[in-house]
Amino acid sequence: MTQLTNMQVRDIEALVHPYTPQHRLREIGPLVLERGHGVFVVDTQGKEYIEGMSGLWCAGLGFSDEEMIEAGTEQLKKLPYYHLFGAKGYEVAIELAEKLKEIAPVPISKVLFSSSGSEANDTQIKLAWYYNNALGRPDKKKIISRIKAYHGVTVMTASLTGLPNNHIDFDLPVARVVHADCPQYYRFAQEGETEAEFVARLAASLEALILREGPETVAAFIAEPIMGAGGVVVPPDSYFPAIQPILAKYDILCISDEVICGFGRTGNWFGCETMDFVPHTISVAKQLTASYAPLSAVLLPQFMIDALESQSAKIGTFGHGFTYGGHPLGCALGIKAIEIYKKRDILGRVRGLAPRFAERIKRLEDHPLVGNGRSKGLVGGVELVADKATRRPFDPKKGVAAQCVAFLQARGAILRAIGDTIAICPPMIIAEAELDELFDRLEKALDDGEAWVRKEGLRG
Structure with a gap:
């Protein structure tokens, strides 16, 4: 059981969280955020995260644009x-x-x-x-x-x-x-x-x-x-x-x-x-x-x-x-x-970053957990599978992608698990170095996930 902060307890007692396993909130603990800057958000404990989903696919200019x-x-x-x-x-x-x-x-x-x-x-x-x-x-x-x-x-x-x-x-x-x-x-x-x-x-x-x-x-x-x-x-x-x-x-x-x-x-x-x-x-x-x-x-x-x-x-x-x-x-x-x-030629910026984005997603296909990577522009996803050769998925009740996203959050980045696909949709202002850092952290989180899958015997 996670040791919850006072703010997390207040959150659980006050809010219904959409698209969340309500029955597990006290176990997993909500991430309570306080502020944002550029492509980063910061929680109430002062920990900084690369926000790799633009919130919900939407904060294309990041979290602190003065204009x-x-x-x-x-x-x-x-x-x-x-x-x-x-x-x-x-x-x-x-x-x-x-x-x-x-x-x-x-x-x-x-x-x-x-x-x-x-x-x-x-x-x-x-x-x-x-x-x-x-x-x-x-x-x-x-x-x-x-x-x-x-x-x-x-x-x-x-x-x-x-x-x-x-x-x-x-x-x-x-x-x-x-x-x-x-x-x-x-x-x-x-x-x-x-x-x-x-x-x-x-x-x-x-x-x-x-x-x-x-x-x-x-x-x-x-x-x-x-x-x-x-x-x-x-x-x-x-x-x-x-x-x-x-x-x-x-x-x-x-x-x-x-x-x-x-x-x-x-x-x-x-x-x-x-x-x-x-x-x-x-x-x-x-x-x-x-x-x-x-x-x-x-x-x-x-x-x-x-x-x-x-x-x-x-x-x-x-x-x-x-x-x-x-x-x-x-x-x-x-x-x-x-x-x-x-x-600011944001369209040109997206086109300029898209090849690097696609390259990093495709590189993940070499990972033991990943069956397929796909993208257009600056939106993409990596689909996790139990068997790469047959494309057999994991038991959806095991929440493998969700666990990998939790490992990623612990490493200071936020993405979203959709079934066993990890969605990636960073703010369109993201710098190439920040993009690489996001993927570096994701690769490490997938390594964490692979170790967890092996330990739990989830491949069947």
Whole structure:
């Protein structure tokens, strides 16, 4: 049993921690943080950690950017809160919407703000239904997501999420949601199947799913360009070009969930550019404000705005919105974040670091615990296996990756275990020396993990 500090005891008695084994909190003890600087965070005992996950894939500018802090402070002094309901507006919301339209990879007519990625994706589904009702297609309402997808935790977005722990005993998924195959070649390719054959099979399977459900009932397909919380799944480069014509054939909206991939993470403004597909609508959050305040947005094309206006005329109003959607603080920080991404050439920085990042991830494939390493830009993952030759996973109840992450935390770095994949998503401002130090500590933590696996006899 861990000897807990007074602050840790107060934490346990006060907080419910998301995505945490609640029954083990007193055993493992929470990490209580006090401050941050650059790519580091510091706990209440003064110990410093390299934050290799950008918090939750989101703190792209690190934890102490003075320009961001100044922009937020100025906005709080000027207009600390207002809303966009009832034809109200303010300059920072207008300016941020204009900036998003400028950098969008597809023509965007208007922007609808909310507070979180879950809210943005929930809004996407409501608008897809609203749009089809406007067109007189009341049956075209099913949404195709994918196994291992992550789109949020509201009732609807948790249903879109293709992970069992988001469904079990929450009585999810709800109706109208179907899940297509996961495009992870390493885990789901059939024996002897080439990557091209794998993609062809998934494309044929998607079309068969649409035909089985009935194209007249399928409204939209939602996808992360790179699947984050499902285990950092990087699809084959040919995957999206193979499935996009199928969606177009059956008049199915294509929604790009850019909550993790947006704003430079993959080396382009948006992940759909990196993975070569053209969405109709886009969800953004997280690095939109470098996570210095909550904010999200849905980027909408003109044909959907036309539907909103026609239904508004029919009903009398547009009955959707959030109290904090377009919060002035978030909008001011979003404007400043985009300005910083441009003037500091953060996209170029990510592209410059990406080869070193990929090299260090691939080097880990030589480790006895690691079966596969994968990355794009500055997001990646290493998948741990019990048997490298057969790709046999560990018993998930043993929590091998979680134990390795605990060893890493003891060595002064923070990453995230997703099943038996260790996710890596450092702030985009990370220096190459800091990146190498992160991987050096990870290698040592994996050595610790290998010793633990041998001691416990976990390979079976």
